[in-house]
Amino acid sequence: MLGSKMNVILRAVTFVALTTAALAATLPPPPATPSEPTSDVVQGVNVADPYRWLEDWSNPKVQAWSEAQNKRTRAYLDGLRSQRPVSDELMRLVSATSPAFFDLKPRGPVVFATYSDPKLQQPVIVTMNAAADPATKKVVLDPNALDASGHIAVDWYVPSHDGSKIAASLSKDGSEDGTLHVFDVATGKEIDTPIPRVQYPTAGGSLAWAPDGKGFWYTRYPGPDAPEADRHFNMQVYFHVLGSDAAKDELVLSTKDGLERVSEIFLDNEQNLPTVLARVQKGDGGIWAHYVLTRGKPSVRIGRHEDEIVYAAFGPNGAVYGVSRKGASNGFVVKLDKIAPDGFAAAKVLVPQTDVAIQTTNESGLSFSKDRLFVNDIVGGPNQVRIFTLDGKPEGKLPLPEIAANHEIVELADGRILFGVTTYLRPYFYDSWDPKTGKVEETALKVVSPVKFDDATVTRVFATSKDGTKVPLNIIMKKGTKLDGNNPTLLYGYGGYGVSQNPNFLGALRRLWLDAGGIYVIANIRGGSEYGEKWHQDGMLTKKQNVFDDFYAAGQYLIDNKYTSHTKLALMGGSNGGLLMGAEITQHPDLAHAVVSAVGIYDMVRVELDPNGSFNTTEFGTVKNPDQFKALYAYSPLHHVVAKTAYPAVLMTTGATDGRVNPMHSRKFTAALQAASSSGLPILLRTNMHAGHGIGSSLSDRIAEQTDMLCFLFDQLGMEWHK
Template identity: 25%
Template structure:
């Protein structure tokens, strides 16, 4: 890691005294980390009520009265379960009949606590890839400590044991899918030169049972400067289709079909997203306009592409769904009777059913609870019924099973905090450039507009990710129960209003997201909900970058800022772990024209001695192999050097 981290930085090393903190687990770095943790813990433990609050969090997280989410395989329901007894978790199953009756007789398939003790690892379950159509074996992915890297091992679900001499892949980022019972398609770290500059695989191989990984046959080798190459697999109507997804960036990719040892590049827009396959058609979400035979399909549209014609090099494209200005397409799932389309309208979920009738797509809204977040938990193209979940800020998750007009509540989440005296409102405010930005506010009923309400504002604002109303136990216990006001700002960069909303904060337009956030905060102050003395900001990952930016750009607005798993050194983000894969979002800091706008907001380069900043709490994980912990470490070190709290 050291060789990778220090590649090409000799010029910059003269002005950055904290490059050594990029050495993730060196003795010097870890000694520094432990020292900061001791200081931080001491400060937190002095806070009144800290012990009580910590106990409340632990009780909520270990509560066995939680939802056992279903993953349906044939007539069985599988579930991964963690509690105080099963800290690392167990993979278990029961019959679908008993699950629907809430009379589960769970049978443990794999005990990760026992396996972790046996292997002397801290295994985290990353899921299973099933061998269809028999579903008697799967490829299980396990991560040591929760990193993105994992191992892959073949598992026999009938015997409930790993297959002796079966498929076993070493620790790596990548993926593996079944070709048949004796062959798998794999993307891994195959050694020197096999990974991209983003740290993802660039080679996909066909591996036979009993064959050494180095002897597997190469299917595709991508250039080193792409983001990554991953295999996929579908099994529809008795036919298995292998796909290869070759990403040039987060927002540009090539999609290949692999059949009979031949690769076929599908002639689809590079920035489109394949959502589902249904009735011989690929369902594609567009992120830019696409003209086909004189017809222009719009950015944000969901279109269908005839698969058989596409393979022949011809395009038969139909409009499946066109969202309006306040609607975005979030997800697509196939069922026996049609396609489920999960959308967002004005930052609340709306579910539709699509049917293909007489060469035309027809849509009808599905009756579901309103003003909240809906997610499809389980849908099967061979079944008409499906499971979905609904929640909002004050309503715990509820799992429904819907089949035709019949809807059954299958599971009801337990209330973990007092929501009876809470109310929710949605407001809008004009941003700096006149764009209307919505935000949600949750608070106690009868709240006085006296400028003294402790208020925490959260946002993400990137990567086309939509933030919708959901039930957050930690926020409920740790903030709302304590009398705080909680605000979610749906700033640009997210996907709440389709591709244009996201694209309005990409690269040189990134400042729009931060201006949106300031507009929301200033509106709260203008409406006398709070004041800078009582206002805090919070963000995680890309939202952690946002939190770092607002703390350094507008310290006058906030009294405290929580900066979680952040990007902060935006001059070196593309050289740290998966950072190069995010240049499609932020730009390339090695290009003079891109660094010209990036440096204006890079928190690590815009914190200065002698300037007053809000108190910050910076959080990271040594095991984070996606966002490098050095971002948080270096920012903390620089702020302490400058004498900031």
């Protein structure tokens, strides 16, 4: 897509003044980091790798080095006078926020939901009545009861169609390494033997119930008998009968059916049909095939890669609806009335392409009621939702605010449509739409937060990138802010995998940022799908440099237009956005004064050697391809650190159990920057030993990380925070 709660005694006035110079003087030097004459020849190029030894986490020297880095980082962060008051305020604001319901799943007489209560370390699974009245909430699965420390998380859950059972993947310490458990909803008791290896960060995991609720299709990775190198690849689909031995489960979709080593499988039977749709992505690059699975029959592949169907789902009428991008960057909707091999190749167009893109990455793009189709579009960042009959007749749009995002659309038993909405300035809420009357009402399913942004404005402007492309920026600042070039400004970006930066509620962290005099900016750079698949493709593979150019242009726009200055600008990003941070640090070390980079990728030459890195090659490319290697090596942050360069202050964060991005990237990049920087500004590495990529982290871990990030930035930009 964040910690533990404490009751905080409200103080009449809290004043935090930050003095960077005094703290920098007390910061101990980095631990000694030997460099070794290690190198590889790749595509005829000698690639130096002096910190290769930091890759081996089993090496006690690496663990000791990481612990020493953590101690140094804590010495800096814990020495900041802002640390306690910022932590207390974040906890106060989170504690005073109402619980949130999301991921609604109507089943039989109840509606299931994920329920996030600020008093709990982890979200829980609950039911409500058929009208989705939050007052009828009942807890079904509480991972906090399994581990009070908050280190067990629900990766995903799927209720049976009659609402009597749920299947859920549970994992520990943010690892996303999930085991499947099945629970009886009425009693809360586990009713089947757990099945391991159903979920991992490389390809995720999925499940779809049979209509009778006596079994389900599910994904599973190879067992302990498989070679170590294969255990997080080669996902396959099995059918399990409740009460039977999982070791004897029927294999229903495998390499014999065309699955690949890096296949990612998503199973769908939301319509409670005797057949299941399997959406199969080749790695992470948006290349899809589609299969229909029926018990006792061979699988039927209805869509191949070349059909360019990027999303598909069964409709309530038994037809298969798909979003095609064949010759159409923005996508169009097709309908397949009859299940047949390669049927999508001849599917009829139901909703033609328009000048806006159908969103298929962050959300499904298609949702259904019993007699309607909802098409979710993305318009440069914000969303719109078009309404059609199942035969494609247009019926207008759902009423959304002007700059908003929609994340869910579900039909209740009485025919009302619930749709989730969020904006930059308002937290998540659900409206209901009555198709019979057209009446729209706000429901009781809404988040009430003490965090208010009545004093803030949202402005969309456009920066011009190196090649002339116009890049949207969403600027959030207090009303009346003077554009004198003296405002601390935090610029956030991602730019990859077709993941778009939709409007989302700013929350406690960004409230504190504005209160300290800051401006917050989100850049809709290429690599996402804000303007369709072309916007994504222009920021992937050999065109990845466009992403970095867009972000640099965004930062320069803010400086040129007096929002901020080089000495008052900070950058933030995580994961693929961490790669973005690494590229900006090495390509434009003078752009910003401070950078926060979380769980980032920095060694583009060796990233594909990790399990999840192999899935990333469809997005980044591979060093095995000469042209792609040339592009990868040209921007790989680790390989462009230059000695005696004045690098900005950097806080890098990583998690020891991260299965998506190997923490070695953060270790090696930290070592390189620490050895090279001549600025005297801190280069810090923060490793959480009980967290992974951030998904499934406990509430206390998330609050602690947010506190560290804010305090680091406040200190480096000389900001004062008043409460």
